[in-house]
Amino acid sequence: MEEIRRLLEHRKFRAAFELLLDGYERKVFGMALTMLRNPGRAEETTQDIFLKAWQALPGYDGRAAVPTWLYAIARNTCLTALRAESYRRTESLGEAAEPRTEPRSDAHIDLERRLALLPEIQRQAITLFYLEERSIAEVAAMLDLPEGTVKSHLHRARRALGEMME
């Protein structure tokens, strides 16, 4: 991250962008997948996010940490994509859901169904927590929430999922 800042200070945008891509491509995709719940759409949106980051790099003023800055772009882009998706669904109510690319086991489907019953913010917190190797700090940065709030959402989500398993 320090290396990215240093490159940006020297206006080496291309090199900084390559490091950004290497370090955050998978994380941003995980975030997009968590919010959009569709791998194809999430990948397309991840491209949109990095394209916006590329265009905005010269204007990065260093006030926020690089990941915080990138996650803010990612959140806003995903929200825009969600709004567009919701508009598209309203426009074509009869459209069938996109098929999954891989077959899923019954246990997998069962857990997926239980996760879908959680409030959206709890579902996002628990998804990102496990995708981000249990880093509360990373989840907090991605969701733009204090770490204590993320812990509280995780606590509630785990309790609810545990009760569903009883």
Add this chain to the structure above:
Amino acid sequence: MDCRQAQEEILGTLDGSRPAEADGHVASCEQCAAFLARHMALDRRLTEFFEAPQLSAGFRAGLRRRMGHEPSRLWPDALPDLVHVGSCLAATAICAAVLPFGVGPVLAAGATITGGTYVVALAARGWLDV
């Protein structure tokens, strides 16, 4: 420590490191032992469920293609216009100083040519964008 407190500790410890007091309670309480077992099983299932997402092989190639069409904004959008007006003003000033037609006609011609070339440049940009 009672059952409620022990279960709160189980839910609150995300890295598996519970206080000894909670472990002591769990060891002597069947209900809390079952609660812990359920949550450990849930944790294992969630770990397996959320496998690291993989981007497709063409992700970066697609991104670079799009970046080629939309380059980074290193310069302000208005820079071509500023350069155009600046160079026309400089050319008009030089012509006014060098040519034997007087300042008035040269300024009039300079303004007309600046406006005309600006319109042509705008039209050309429109054609190129298409």
